[in-house]
Amino acid sequence: MSRLSSRHLLGLEETPQEDIMLILETSNSFREVLERQVKKVPTLRGVTVLNLFYENSTRTRISFELAEKRLSADTINFSTSTSSVKKGESLRDTVQNIEAMKLDMVVVRHGSTGAPYFLTQCMDANIINAGDGAHEHPTQALLDMYTIWKKYGKFAGLRVVLVGDVKHSRVIRSNIWGLKAVGASVALCGPSTLLPVEVEKFGCDVYHNIDEALDGADVVNVMRIQLERQEGGMFPSQREYTNLFGITKERLKLLNKNYTIMHPGPMNRGVEITSEVADGKNSVILDQVTNGQAVRMAVLYLLSGKKEEGDA
Amino acid sequence: MPDKNVDIIMDEKKINRALTRIAHEILEHNSVTSSLVIIGIITRGAFLAKRLAKIIADLEGVEVPVGLMDIGLYRDDIQSNLDQPIVQQTDILFSVVDKNVILVDDVLFTGRTIRAALNQIIDFGRPKTIQLAVLIDRGFREYPIKADYVGVNIPTSREDKVLLHVTEKEKSDKVSIIRNFTKKKSTKGGK
């Protein structure tokens, strides 16, 4: 028997190393289930899971939905691209309505930081954060970490470079906290306008020069540049971003021998990463997608039994 | 150290003798060894499964495939536990379709573990038969499950705990009974 220290997964900033490792080890077992002919186990039979998506994210939602179905949970989806405020119904009302439908777990994606925390305050279900604002996206980071761990069997001594829009990326934040908790060395690289103030307090090495960042690194996790977010003139043009920060085949020479290329998707091919790199032999981008299901199954499984009194 | 609540009921010799007899019985009942596969339930049943395969290999000169199965995901008490059981990796590298599956566990008690294991095997495919081999049958069944091959039948009380030690994990092979181990706990899902 083993337990997570919390009955929700809101982020990795406060998640202890033991919890992270328990999730990764459990993911291994579910990874095996995905190789079976019948990729379904009865573990969460009778558990109802709501996927509450206030932002469009087909990939994350499908990954969660599959994970739930493969655990035999009952799944319902509530997706809306508009915020509840604009719809005229408050988040609390929406959530209380849903709570009245007797749900056990809620997977929530929301444009506002803290919305998953808000949910924990107004319902009893286990809450899993599937991305809140530019704050955290813990399951994405966990699947990134699982992919690294599966390949190298360790974190200590590994150098992971996170490249992209640090300011607006919840994936980067969760990766930073998760990777640091398990002892990896983390470096950040992006245009200085996309590095938030006091970024050094994350405790990572920070670079504006991609070649310096890649030098001697093991893993490069390339973030999607959200072109739609760059209207504020964070960098002059896509062309210049690609020249300065794009991951090209030439730049791979700077990395350690057994290097790994990651991208949480969806990719802007030819912008932050070239096709050559994305489809190269050291790319694990599609493994990330498969592993994502195993990790999400593990998180759902580990949280599912935890009722209020188990709240440590 | 000696404890008056603990009885050693089987030593290494007794365990080996029981396993050898089970191996003989399996071979008697399954004349076509090519369709035979063994699946051990993690953790203790897994050790016994490997040993049975070795005894069969010594007796008949055939390699019977061995798979290891974790039944954690098929348990019926997941929602009632505060803590989730640690899920270990199931490792079955062969198809069970049309095979004679020998399911191996150490102690047969309520039958709930075996129920979970049967469900899981069926999800892997449709075997010809599933036969159950256990080292110890201690009674107190809660489900209608009966073993095909039994090492020993041991009378126990419901509160006792029956423990198999194996040299692969501990110092020696032995089976012990701890009396009144779970006086106040319910026995669901236990062995």
Place this chain on the structure above:
Amino acid sequence: MTSKKYDLAIINGRVIDPELGFGKDAHVFIKDGKIAKIEVPSSKNESELKSFDDDQIIDATGKIVVPGLIDVHVHLREPGREDAETIASGCKAAAAGGFTSVCCMPNTEPRIDNQETVKFVQDRAKVADARVYVVGAITKNIEGKQLAEIGDLVKMGCVAITDDGHYVQNPEIMRRALEYAKMFNITIMQHAEDQNLCGGGVMNESYESTRLGLKGAPAAAEEIAVLRDIALTRLVGGRLHVQHVSCKEAVDAIRSAKAEGLDVTAEATPHHLVLTDEEIGKEFNTNLRVNPPLRTLEDKEAVIAGLVDGTIDCIASDHAPHSIESKDCEFDQAPPGMIGLETTVGLIKTFIIDKGVMSWADVIRKMTSNPAKILGLPGGTLADGSDADITIIDPDKKWTVKADKFQSKSSNSPFIGMKLNGQVYKTILGGRVVFER
């Protein structure tokens, strides 16, 4: 036998009037709504008090008796958002918080940028439990484009002008406002935040905003706004009052402007003196969303230092009621503002006086005579003949802030649940007890 000579006596309290330089145990005698005299206890007034009825005497033994407190920065929400506050409920909140005079901001619906709305507020305030002084808008509809009819507003009784909630972004408009306001000898109160630089920010820009992924408003947006207005004041003269100073750089800028001799004053809110941006990530309490935002510990300490050394002249609550509905939402969707009238005294006692930062006399000066002088208001003193606006404070009363105890119609306070030391005991407005515990 009823005393004919006086209506009321507040006896044996510690009377503190910084303006008079008075700080002794004394009796305060009130007649016809005015302060008649203040005397230390003696055998003469002992016998005089014998002629008083019981209900003519307030025993203030162990209490502090000060001039009625003045808050130059409150939002009464009426007209327009009566669901959040009305002039009546806001003045009840003021009385409960020890304030006998409040200056209401013009960002109502409609805006207070015309005589009719000023008149409306004044009429409603006539029967309220506090004196309401109306602050008019600087620009029409608070749009920052065209000066409001400031002459009309002053004629109607506006004591100052402000576009509070919005910075007058265009320096040319602000220059004209300062020049124009000089004609009427009124102060311009400025909400100093450059809106281009902090546009969309929902909290202070710092590691906390970085950590939480929330859009930050840098302190530099306030600094730039303050520096620009100081430059304009230097250019054209006029009286500038910087509202809710929240960062170190703004304090420094105001300090040097004062040293230079410019007519610049400033206020600080209790929340900027007590809270930092580190509170936000704990529970995403939307009541912590304010403009300007809660800043860093260093900023907080600089604002306190500014208060101590006189750079910041007064304490103002920026009482900003919002309905439960509008605050019960995601942090970045919540409107900015928190209520403050009823927690100011307790917070200042607990976090400023009890911590040995300032004395009662220094604090009371910043809540009475200083704000009165900034806007040229009557009151702020217990001098003979002045209006009998008096606040009696129980300095060591321990209490817990509770949502259902607020007199305000709203309860958007992040201090709910906090244990405070020091509470208003009675509030007297023109000789009439308007609040008592």
